[in-house]
Amino acid sequence: MKPPPHRAAPLALAWAVWGLGALFYLIAFFQRVAPAVITDQLMAEFAIGGAALGNLSAFYFYSYVAMQIPTGIIADRWGPRRLLTAGAAVAALGTALFAGAPDIAWASAGRLLIGASVAVGFVSILKLASHWFAPRQYALATGMLLFMGVSGGVVAGVPLRLLVEAFGWRAVMGVAAALTAVLAVAIWLWVRDDPAEHGYAGHFHGSGHGERVAILRGLVQVLSYRNIWLLTLVPIGLSGAVLTFAGLWGVPWLRQVHGLEPKAAAAITSTLLVSWALGGPLLGAWSERMGRRKPLYVATAAIALAGWAALVFLPLPLWLIVVLMVPTGFASGNLVVGFAWAKESVPLRLTGTAAGFCNMGPLMGGMLLQPGVGWVLDRHWSGALAGGARLYDAAAYQAGFTLFVASVGLSLLLIPFVRESHCRQAA
Numbered sequence: 001m002k003p004p005p006h007r008a009a010p011l012a013l014a015w016a017v018w019g020l021g022a023l024f025y026l027i028a029f030f031q032r033v034a035p036a037v038i039t040d041q042l043m044a045e046f047a048i049g050g051a052a053l054g055n056l057s058a059f060y061f062y063s064y065v066a067m068q069i070p071t072g073i074i075a076d077r078w079g080p081r082r083l084l085t086a087g088a089a090v091a092a093l094g095t096a097l098f099a100g101a102p103d104i105a106w107a108s109a110g111r112l113l114i115g116a117s118v119a120v121g122f123v124s125i126l127k128l129a130s131h132w133f134a135p136r137q138y139a140l141a142t143g144m145l146l147f148m149g150v151s152g153g154v155v156a157g158v159p160l161r162l163l164v165e166a167f168g169w170r171a172v173m174g175v176a177a178a179l180t181a182v183l184a185v186a187i188w189l190w191v192r193d194d195p196a197e198h199g200y201a202g203h204f205h206g207s208g209h210g211e212r213v214a215i216l217r218g219l220v221q222v223l224s225y226r227n228i229w230l231l232t233l234v235p236i237g238l239s240g241a242v243l244t245f246a247g248l249w250g251v252p253w254l255r256q257v258h259g260l261e262p263k264a265a266a267a268i269t270s271t272l273l274v275s276w277a278l279g280g281p282l283l284g285a286w287s288e289r290m291g292r293r294k295p296l297y298v299a300t301a302a303i304a305l306a307g308w309a310a311l312v313f314l315p316l317p318l319w320l321i322v323v324l325m326v327p328t329g330f331a332s333g334n335l336v337v338g339f340a341w342a343k344e345s346v347p348l349r350l351t352g353t354a355a356g357f358c359n360m361g362p363l364m365g366g367m368l369l370q371p372g373v374g375w376v377l378d379r380h381w382s383g384a385l386a387g388g389a390r391l392y393d394a395a396a397y398q399a400g401f402t403l404f405v406a407s408v409g410l411s412l413l414l415i416p417f418v419r420e421s422h423c424r425q426a427a
Helices: 011-046 050-078 080-099 104-118 121-132 135-155 158-167 169-190 209-222 226-256 262-290 294-313 318-332 335-344 348-358 360-379 394-417
Strands: none
Touching: 011 050, 011 080, 011 104, 011 121, 011 135, 011 158, 011 169, 011 226, 011 262, 050 080, 050 104, 050 121, 050 226, 050 348, 050 360, 080 104, 080 121, 080 169, 121 135, 135 158, 135 262, 158 169, 158 262, 209 348, 226 262, 226 294, 226 318, 226 335, 226 348, 226 360, 226 394, 262 294, 262 318, 262 335, 294 318, 294 335, 294 394, 335 348, 335 360, 348 360, 360 394
16 A cells, blocks of 8 residues: 655645635635626616615625535535535636626526625635645635635725726626636646645545534534524624625715715725725734633724714715724624634534534625615615616615614624633633
8 A cells, every 4th residue: 555645745836726716715705896886887787776786786695695504514525626616617607697697687696606606615715725734824824815805805896997997897797707717627627625636745634524414413503502693693784784885885875975986986995895804813813812702892893883883974074984994894804703702602523513604694794784775775765867877865875874883783782692702612
């Protein structure tokens, strides 16, 4: 029998394999927030209002949320290489369907396919990292993955708007579909589930195949913990407000109420996303140093609530709006504290299942708030149109964005009911 390899894979090879998976996560985040800069085109093209537009964008979240728990089981059965390849291929198909959609039904079907397919990315890439990187490099790989995701959100801001103005949204989305298809081929050709397939020693030493049934049984056990339910509900408001503002309604608000050009509006909403991404790892590290989760989670939720309340209810100058985006987004990055808290709230053998369940919370926020804000906007629409797209006044946006304040306020009220873990794993 051939002896097992002892030499670890070169870091360049490990990062290359990881990088192809991370590009898929970049695409996932790009698709998540892309509708924000083409709201006017979509409303005019499909002759829809705010509620229908919010629902169209939220189809991404409907299927994404539904796929969170099955993804872990499928990843164990198929392995990340096959799952990422299939995900990228279906994402390309969904993007092509969205780009060529003759009506709102086909466009919604495209968004549904995109959400379901890119939902496999995060778990699969983390699984790749556990095999290709030493434990001491795993945290870096995870942080870089979040950075890649936010980079996709930034690409869906000003760069996407420039391309749409030059070539039209359908052509740009068609090219995105083609690039995603190329990525699917590249992942199949070059990504491998474990370094052993390239003749190197792997870093994963846990059990795998035999744990599939345990995952299903573990889900029932996870749901018996009160902390898990609460820590899934809390991010619905905190992250949902960010995903709804930066992912759909922030750009039209800045354009229609504050008179900005699309590119400037997209740049400002990207500021919120970048602050959100920076807040996550820093708040997580601060919580670890404090040795407690609840005080920092409460404080940051209060800051986020104050930020959204000021943005929604106060007549602020534009420069102060931009300044407020930074602490509001940064504080909303406390979802990383929540993920760590959830992990510590269950026995170690249940942490993966708990993470998958809690990851539904932030996405449910976008799923509920994007169409919710659109519905309120339609209720306050005065009848104004521009190029076939509805125009909403300041009062309509204030009414719609009140949902941000209400949902973040509810999140803040729920946090005190979560049991403190003191940064220690449950027995």
